[in-house]
Amino acid sequence: MRQRDRVAASGGRQRGSIPILAFSFVIVVLILSFAIDAGYAFMQRRNLQRTADMAALAGAQTLPGCANATSFTSVVNANVTANMGSNVSGLTVSALCGVWTSPLPTATVPGTFVAYTQGNAASAAAGNAVQVSLSMTIPSFFQLVGTRTIAATATARKAPAVVSFKVDSGLLALSTSNSVLSSILTPLGVNVQAYVASGQQLVGATVTPSGLLQALGISVAGDVTVASLTGLATIQNLTVGKLLTATQTALATQGAAVSASITALNGVVSALANSSALNLPVNLFGSATSPGVLANIDMAGVSDANALTANVNVMDLISAAIIGGSGVNAISIPSLSILGNLVTANASIISPPQIGIGGKGASATTAQVRINLQVNTQANGLLGGVLNIAGTSLKLPLTVELARSTATVTDLQCGATPSATLQVTSGLVNLCVGQDASGNPINTGSGSCTTILTNRTPIATLLGAITVNGKVNASLVTSTTPAPTNTFTGPFPQTWGPVGSTVDLSQIVGALLGGLMIDVGTQPPANSPGANVGNVTSSLLGVVPNPAFSISTVNNYLNSAAQNLQATLNGLSSTLSSVLTLNVGSIGSSLNTTITGLVNTVGGLVGGLLGTVSDLFCDAQGNPAQCRASYLNNNNIISTSNLTPVLTSVLYTLLNPLLTPISNLINTALNALGVSIGTTTVTVNSINCQNGLVQLVN
DSSP states (O other): OHHHHHHHHHHHHHHHHHHHHHHHHHHHHHHHHHHHHHHHHHHHHHHHHHHHHHHHHHHHTTOSOTTOSSOHHHHHHHHHHHHHOSOOTTEEEEEEEEEEEOOOTTOSSOOEEEEOOTTOHHHHHTOOEEEEEEEEEEEOTTSSSOEEEEEEEEEEEEOOOEEEEEEESSTTOOSTTOHHHHHHHGGGTOOHHHHHHHHHTTTTOEEOHHHHHHHTTOOOOTTOOHHHHHTSHHHHTOBHHHHHHHHHHHHHTTOGGGHHHHHHHHHHHHHHTTSGGGGOBOOOBOOSSSOOSBOOGGGSSSOHHHHTTSOEEHHHHHHHHHHHHHTTSOEEEOOOSSGGGOEEEEEEEEEOOOEEEESTTOEEEOOEEEEEEEEEEESTTTOOGGGGGTTOEEEEEEEEEEOOOEEEEEEEEOSSSOEEEEEEEOOOEEEEEOBOTTSOSSOOSSSOHHHHOOBOEEEEEETTTEEEEEOEEEEEOOOOSSOOEEEEOSSSSEEEEEESOOOOTHHHHHHHHHHHHHTOEEEOOTTSSOSOHHHHHHHHTTSSSOSOOOHHHHHHHHHHHHHHHHHHHHHHHHHHTTEEOSOTTTSOTTHHHHHHHHHHHHHHHHHHSSTTSOHHHHHTSSOHHHHHHHHHHHTTSSOGGGHHHHHHHHHHHHHHHHHTTHHHHHHHHHHHHTOOSSOEEEEEEEEEOGGGOEEEOO
16 A cells, blocks of 8 residues: 555656646747847847938938938938838838037037928038938737837938148248248258258148058047047157158158159158257147147047048148247347347247148137347437437337237038138237236246236336336237138139238337336336436436536427327327227226326426526526526426426337337338238148048937
């Protein structure tokens, strides 16, 4: 019995295991079915996405312009049919044309697509992208969950056109008469004649930034960014010599068609072979905060990869690199044949000229140049009348900064005739007299002199007793409103300019006089007992030294000075109305009140200053000069209260013959540099329409 019971019990357990196994099998089958079904849906979705991608790329080929004669919609539908067949059930196709805007390099969000508005011609013309959306209903592979809908979206754009251009104020002119180029290259040991001769044979020769990078051993991938390139050691340690070698390699890859250009480039290399220019550092890529040879192309409205395919003029590239590398060095200007050769001058390039690359919104700037003029003279032989013997001299440190002009691409079109429209904004001309916080009257930093030379500095000694301090911080507007534009249609290279408003340099005299007269302070020189009435009257009347000018001579001198001063002041307000003053404390809103009070005071003084004493009376004395001085002092005719107006008249009489030719002075300095003030030349080297290249962007 026990054995039978055990057998029966064992048989019962075996019969119960069959349902369990069957249930487990069903579960496995269901899991596999769902997995296969999900895999089928995934494969269908992937095929649908691939179809959407190809359709978007095909539609983008009809661009630019959503109103193109070749309808993007028909092209998209035909491409979908070709890839999926004509009998696909449950398939819907949506095609939109519009504008794709790429994200900024620093953005954390993707770009945006905005469909064009039907009937809006401007919106249709701007179309640069096609967006395709596909949706399809598919059945469950095992009919377990009915049907499901899958979808795919793709956006493709026509690769934007890229324009390459340069902005110049005369520094990049490839000519032996370009004294700036000569002044930079000669100290570096460059054979200027050979450099220019070979460079002129390179006109029209171009390379691309991507070609340069590849020649430097840097792989240029499709998603490359300028920020990533700038961080590479090869770019950070780039020199003129390495750039030249890379340029030779990049040019050689263009084949036999450029053999003459290669020969000419070898001549440029030979001209630089024994110079220190080869070791100059090169900042190849500029940014918003750090200037470079190639302007901030990552902000130009096109992808970095597109911008790197632009054509760059070879000699513009090399010259800009050398100027940028040596820009910290002062450029000597020969003695100026004006004011008796009593002026010394030098110039420096604060920032180099740039080569612009990019699409709509791309910009580049000219070099920023600073000229320091030092006028240092004694009165003898230069001024007439009383001041010849009155111990009066001038030491004027004048800084003129030619601020950078900018060219910006405002429109860029591809078609039968590619075109680019550029707008030029000419820079300001900064004018400064003053000193920095350390007492230095020369600005050596990269900032504007209007924000650095803000303290008064000694500019003149009057009558052997008075030191005059002054400062001027002003900027003269050179741009026109609206800013001029020009459309370039080729053949390239094509030049436009000079563009801009030539500065009326007579404004500089008014701004300088205005600033000095309003911000004049008096204090005794280091070796003087004090700035007092006795010193002034003694100097005026010739007590020391002594030929003893007559009272009538001094009176006529002061009267003439006041009249001339009044005429200048009367016109100063209108002159300064066209001057943009950056330092309001120097020339303020109270200018008119100050001028009126000064004119009235001086006019009142000279009317009866010395008329009440007879020259004959003092001439009869043993010391006529002392007689006149005593008369003025004892009768308070020139007192502490009216000392400043008298000195202002004397100051004007001193400055007027020196400042009147200031326009010629600055023009002479500029001519010596070969730089145009307030004007800009723009050259478009190429427009690259990317040969119909389209790319997926989303």
